[in-house]
Amino acid sequence: MSKDIRNLWYVAALSTEIADGPVGRRICSLPVVLYRERSGAVAALFDRCPHRFVPLSRGRCEGDRLVCGYHGLAYDGAGKCVANPQGTVTRSLDVRSFPVEERHGLVWIWMGDPALRDTVAIPDFSLLDRPAMRPQYGYMWTAAHFELMTDNIMDLSHIEFLHADTLGTEKIRDAKVQARVEGETVYSGRTVHDEILPPFLEGSFQTGGRPVTRSLSVRWNAPALMLLTVGVDPAGPEKAPRETFNMHFITPETSTTCHYFWAATRPYGPDDPEWDRRLREGLERAFRTEDKPMIEAQQLVTGEADLLDLKPALFRGDGAAIHARRILTQLRRAEEEA
Structure with a gap:
């Protein structure tokens, strides 16, 4: 590992x-x-x-x-x-x-x-300092290597299957996928057109059940600091675009366990504690009952081996995660040489 x-x-x-x-x-x-x-x-x-x-x-x-x-x-x-x-x-x-x-x-x-x-x-996450963002925070211990958790965020094609009732739809497979590297920062993105959001997201974005264009963009910095921006257009009766900014901070505990910190924002809608509670419960359900069991099962199968050493089959959505892993490899080599 x-x-x-x-x-x-x-x-x-x-x-x-x-x-x-x-x-x-x-x-x-x-x-x-x-x-x-x-x-x-x-x-x-x-x-x-x-x-x-x-x-x-x-x-x-x-x-x-x-x-x-x-x-x-x-x-x-x-x-x-x-x-x-x-x-x-x-x-x-x-x-x-x-x-x-x-x-x-x-x-x-x-x-x-x-x-x-x-x-x-320290990358810029100053969005969390704005009260209008109504930030909510959470923590989840996970029995998996931190890079497996990073892969999970950098390639969101899995939400069609793993989060079918909360975050994903079949339209995800038709998304235009992009990945690029700027210095030691990796960006990934995908855009979905004419998508009817699942009930949890519809309730969050208030789309009225209408077809929307959804964009999902991730900014990654080492070791595993990610800003996920989700944009929905149109949204709500006023047909105004809406964005949420969700942060994922993954810290290695051991070679097979990690600390998963997250933050979610809602920079729109009424100042309603019930709305915030539903948002938090939906996200925690996705993290704890869907992501966590799957990634922990992946860890049990891969064991102490590095994922790339096992020569996995790679798909078009894997590009950003591979870029991130290569940057970490370069940082490890530089530290060892120093």
Whole structure:
């Protein structure tokens, strides 16, 4: 299975997850604990106490300190041990800290060399900062390699079959498919004409059951940060085009598991909690009961092998996913050589 790339920004958590106590999470096979200091800033430390190797995430927060729940060693946000109830404080008790940025309702972590971090390298998801977008967030742990989840978003031909009752129709197979690469960003797109949307999407876009032109466009940045734009034209009684912007952030946990964070927007319609609830329930149903079981079953079949090493049959819709995998391969080689 492909090696993780450390010198990249990964989503470690939703901002709302880091509240009153420490949160443990394994990222790129390393245990990490996240917690908030009194200032509100998020700190991230190696989640293993150097005394008995218990997870620091099983401890508690005291002001700016994270206190081990086993023998009371206390740490600041930089990983420096600042208190030892059992004796003296020495440098051998310090733990590694990880650079963290909080943007767009998400906590980002840099798993590699701190000297190489570049905050500009975090792609633009500022749409989530606009209240008019009514963003909703979610998280789903998945027993699959993160690149399998990436393939799932980059090639949306599967929605005709896997999401037949929620997101897809037979018209998807007739879509004009495009894929292109600009630098280290991959774009994929498909356009469907004269489509009657399934009930869930019809209720979301309020098409009145009329035929529409639907476009699905994905922007990908390494390691697995994707912006999916869905446009419907015409939509609603006013026949005005409508767009939703949905984000998918997939972070490797181990070689066969990943963290799947998502965000959905609704930049139109009334400020109605019931509408938002239906949208969220529909998306979670598609993610949890349709995507997740299929990708996890795929992982069981492919095992530790890299998908491309198994020489899969390739279709026209696979181009964008292949581009993304090749960029990741180039980044891995560059990191190894460095």
